[in-house]
Amino acid sequence: xxxxxxxxxxxxxxxxxxxxxxxxxxxxxxxxxxxxxxxxxxxxxxxxxxxxxxxxxxxxxxxxxxxxxxxxxxxxxxxxxxxxxxxxxxxxxxxxxxxxxxxxxxxxxxxxxxxxxxxxxxxxxxxxxxxxxxxxxxxxxxxxxxxxxxxxxxxxxxxxxxxxxxxxxxxxxxxxxxxxxxxxxxxxxxxxxxxxxxxxxxxxxxxxxxxxxxxxxxxxxxxxxxxxxxxxxxxxxxxxxxxxxxxxxxxxxxxxxxxxxx
Amino acid sequence: xxxxxxxxxxxxxxxxxxxxxxxxxxxxxxxxxxxxxxxxxxxxxxxxxxxxxxxxxxxxxxxxxxxxxxxxxxxxxxxxxxxxxxxxxxxxxxxxxxxxxxxxxxxxxxxxxxxxxxxxxxxxxxxxxxxxxxxxxxxxxxxxxxxxxxxxxxxxxxxxxxxxxxxxxxxxxxxxxxxxxxxxxxxxx
Numbered sequence: 001x002x003x004x005x006x007x008x009x010x011x012x013x014x015x016x017x018x019x020x021x022x023x024x025x026x027x028x029x030x031x032x033x034x035x036x037x038x039x040x041x042x043x044x045x046x047x048x049x050x051x052x053x054x055x056x057x058x059x060x061x062x063x064x065x066x067x068x069x070x071x072x073x074x075x076x077x078x079x080x081x082x083x084x085x086x087x088x089x090x091x092x093x094x095x096x097x098x099x100x101x102x103x104x105x106x107x108x109x110x111x112x113x114x115x116x117x118x119x120x121x122x123x124x125x126x127x128x129x130x131x132x133x134x135x136x137x138x139x140x141x142x143x144x145x146x147x148x149x150x151x152x153x154x155x156x157x158x159x160x161x162x163x164x165x166x167x168x169x170x171x172x173x174x175x176x177x178x179x180x181x182x183x184x185x186x187x188x189x190x191x192x193x194x195x196x197x198x199x200x201x202x203x204x205x206x207x208x209x210x211x212x213x214x215x216x217x218x219x220x221x222x223x224x225x226x227x228x229x230x231x232x233x234x235x236x237x238x239x240x241x242x243x244x245x246x247x248x249x250x251x252x253x254x255x256x257x258x259x260x261x262x
Numbered sequence: 263x264x265x266x267x268x269x270x271x272x273x274x275x276x277x278x279x280x281x282x283x284x285x286x287x288x289x290x291x292x293x294x295x296x297x298x299x300x301x302x303x304x305x306x307x308x309x310x311x312x313x314x315x316x317x318x319x320x321x322x323x324x325x326x327x328x329x330x331x332x333x334x335x336x337x338x339x340x341x342x343x344x345x346x347x348x349x350x351x352x353x354x355x356x357x358x359x360x361x362x363x364x365x366x367x368x369x370x371x372x373x374x375x376x377x378x379x380x381x382x383x384x385x386x387x388x389x390x391x392x393x394x395x396x397x398x399x400x401x402x403x404x405x406x407x408x409x410x411x412x413x414x415x416x417x418x419x420x421x422x423x424x425x426x427x428x429x430x431x432x433x434x435x436x437x438x439x440x441x442x443x444x445x446x447x448x449x450x451x
Contacts, residue, residue: 063341
C-alpha cells in the first residue's frame with residue numbers, strides 16, 4: 001500500500017469514527033433535551049427529580065462524546081458549537097429519540113427502548129479498541145443501568161397497573177415501535193467501526209436487546225407489536241418534523257446571543 | 263458549560279499515567295504530600311463537609327517526566343454540574359499555593375465508584391445527615407434490590423426508599439420509619 005493510500009484509509013476511518021460518535025452523542029443529547037422538557041411538569045415530585053437526573057446523565061454523556069467528535073473533526077468547533085449551531089439535517093440521532101414526550105407512558109416507553117439499546121451498545125463499546133471511547137462507555141454504562149431499572153420498573157407499573165395505564169402504555173409502544181428497526185440497521189459507518197473493533201456488531205446486539213425487552217413486556221402484560229419494515233433514517237440526518245421544533249427551543253439562547261455563558 | 267476550563271483539561275486514561283508515575287523516582291513523596299494537603303482543603307460544592315480527597319475524585323497528583331505537576335480528577339457522574347465548579351476551585355487553590363504551572367486532567371478510566379469514598383469521608387457524611395453508601399458496590403444484588411440503609415439521625419435500620427433520585431445525581435431520597443425523618447442516601451455506583 002502506498003503512502004497516499006494509507007493516508008486516504010486513515011481519513012476514511014476517521015470520517016466514519018466522527019460520524020459514529022456524532023450519532024451516539026446526538027442520540028443522548030436529543031433524548032436528554034426531551035427529558036428536560038418534563039422538569040416542572042412530571043406527575044410527581046420524585047419522577048420530576050428522576051427525569052431531571054436521567055437528563056443530566058444523558059447530556060453529560062453527550063458532552064463527552066461530542067467533545068471527542070469535535071477533536072476528531074479538527075475544525076475548531078467544540079461540543080457547544082456542535083450542539084447549538086447545527087441544523088436538524090446535521091443531527092444524526094436515532095429517530096426514536098426525537099419523538100415528542102406525549103404522556104408519561106409515551107416518555108417511559110421511548111426511554112425504556114433506548115435504555116435497553118444503550119445498555120447493549122455501551123457494554124460492547126467498553127471493550128472497544130478506541131480506549132477513549134471505551135472509557136466513556138464504561139462510565140456511561142453504570143448510569144444506563146439505573147436508567148433502565150427506572151424505565152423498566154415504570155413500564156411494569158403502567159402495563160400491569162390500571163386499565164387506563166395499561167391502555168396508555170400499550171398505545172405508547174404501538175406508536176413508537178416503527179422506529180425500533182433503525183436501532184439495529186447497520187450501514188457503512190457501523191460496518192467500518194465493527195470491522196475496526198471500535199464498535200460492537202449491531203446484528204449481534206439485536207437478539208439480546210429483544211430478549212431484554214420481551215422479558216419486561218411479559219411482566220408488564222404488554223404486547224410486542226409486529227415489526228414494521230419501513231426504515232427511518234435519523235442517523236443519516238433525515239428526521240421527523242419534531243426535531244426541528246425541539247432544536248428551535250434548545251438552540252434559541254445560543255443562536256440569539258452566540259457564545260453567551262452563565 | 264465553562265468552555266475556558268474545559269479547554270485546558272485533557273482526557274487521560276489512568277492506566278497510561280501510572281507509567282509516568284513509575285518513571286518518577288521515590289524522592290517525590292514529600293512534594294506530593296504538600297499538594298494533597300492543598301487538595302484536602304477543596305470542598306465539594308454540594309456536600310460542603312466533604313473534601314474532594316474524601317470523595318475519592320482526586321486520582322493522582324504527581325510530577326511527570328515533563329517536570330510539571332499533573333493533577334487528575336474524575337467526575338462522579340457524567341453530567342454532574344459540580345464537576346466544573348470543582349475543577350475551577352482546584353485550579354484556584356493550586357494557583358494560590360504556588361502551583362500555577364500544574365496541569366489539570368480529567369480521568370475517565372477507571373470510572374469513579376462510591377467505594378473510593380474514604381473512611382473519614384463516610385464518617386463526615388453520616389455526621390452531616392447523609393447515609394454513606396453501602397461498601398459492597400460489586401454485590402450484584404444492588405442492581406435489583408435496594409440495600410439496607412441506616413438512618414443517619416437515629417441509627418435505625420427501619421428505613422424505606424422514597425425515590426431513587428434525590429437533590430443531586432449521587433443521592434437517593436429515603437425516609438426513616440422509626441424517627442420519621444426524611445434523609446439523603448449517598449448512592450452506590
